[in-house]
Amino acid sequence: MLKNQDHRLTIAPMMDWTDRHCRFFHRQLTTRALLYTEMVVADAVIQGARERLLGFDAAEHPVALQLGGSDPGKLAEAARIGEAFGYDEINLNVGCPSDRVQSGTFGACLMKVPDLVAGCVAAMKAAVRIPVTVKCRIGVDEQDPEPALDALAEGVFDAGADALWVHARKAWLEGLSPKENRDIPPLDYGRVYRLKARKQNEFIGINGGIQSIEEARAHLDHIDGAMLGRAAYHTPGILAGVDATFYGVKSDPFDYAALIDAMAEYAARHIEQGGRLGHVTRHMVGLFHGLPGARRYRQILSTDATRPGAGPDVLKTAFAAVEFGAAAAEAA
Missing domain, CATH: 1.20.120 (Four Helix Bundle (Hemerythrin (Met), subunit A))
Structure with missing residues (x-):
């Protein structure tokens, strides 16, 4: 389990947004929040231009690499490469609902196969010494979020996952676009709180619809960590208050x-x-x-x-x- 203090506030992985320039910028606003890369497909990490895909400025630490994929062997190899590049954490995407990830049978599709997700986590844990975490939804399509999320959580924690970040919405793989999947399925924070109540000894973080650091802080009454997404990107000035609010870092007015x-x-x-x-x-x-x-x-x-x-x-x-x-x- 991660130390709660380390991951109290994180900035979500966001496709086409949280590239290395965005992360360097966000790091100037908060020295402590964990930053995530965009999702990078494991095949691309293994076969592609690694410096372009994985390179980052040392100032970005702590920074986590989010991987997409469903092949345990490839994910393990990509995780090893990420660790060698100096990332502080490897995260597995089990929440993205885009057509791209559906065609590759990863992302949110993996909610339907929790045993495979567990196998992927176990392979990644065996390959690296840094934390391995998972980011998921509460369910997909017609799944009942109660057993679906429990099954996913049981599997990944039994496999050794260090944390589970839950976007507190379902993903609809048919009928909604990726953009609509960020807004239309209703938020169910209570479902994530119930998971934490069952998993007192595991790190559970929450994501989805959090608009301010005040809202994020309120979630910590129920959960271990909060993840800001679009609010951090569209109104990044809010990040200037993160270090004081979440980490007790006293400072002068932001320069x-x-x-x-x-x-x-x-x-x-x-x-x-x-x-x-x-x-x-x-x-x-x-x-x-x-x-x-x-x-x-x-x-x-x-x-x-x-x-x-x-x-x-x-x-x-x-x-x-x-x-x-x-x-x-x-x-x-």
Whole structure:
């Protein structure tokens, strides 16, 4: 079982969003929250361009690699590769409902075969020394979430899983798009709480629909950890309160100027290596949500930062548009 303090607050793996640039940015806002990669398919890890798929900045630690797959041998090999790259944890995706994962018989499809999931976890645990965890749904399609989630949890913990993160919705593999699967199936936090009540000695974390760090903190009255997803991405400024709220780290008011300087330096390195400013700044658009000048900031990042040849100075120009009065600083 993971130490509760280590994983009290995590940032969810999100396809097309939580790439290395997003994670570096989020790490500037919170030094303690565990960050997750996008899901990477085990076959791609084994056969693909590993540096492009798995490379990350040392500043991102603690950072976990999420794998997709259903072949125990391939997942074990991919986990070994991930550990060698320096990841702090390997996570198995048993929750993604996209067409891509359905065609590959992994992701949320695996909710229907808990014995196979257990076998995958056992193989990964035997292959690495770092924690192996699982992220799942409460069920899929017509499954009854009570026995379905219990069966999945029993299997993965018996196989040695160090934690189970539960997105507190069903996934509908037919009839709903991946986007609709993030909103339409109703949330059932109580189902995850009941699992934790049965599994007092195991780490159970919760995900789905959490909009603020206050909501996340309230879940810890019932569960071991909370995972922020879209709220962290669309309004990343909320992450500036994570270290104090969840880890008791006392600090001065957050220094946004230092954050922008750090991101400008990071963007400059990325551009020198052949990248573009927009690869970095696309994750930063929502940073000053609700503050005076935020609209102009967004406009600059959405237009000027995406132009060919744009440099880090664009980021500093955008930041200069934000107004930090007393009330604004409190809102931030």
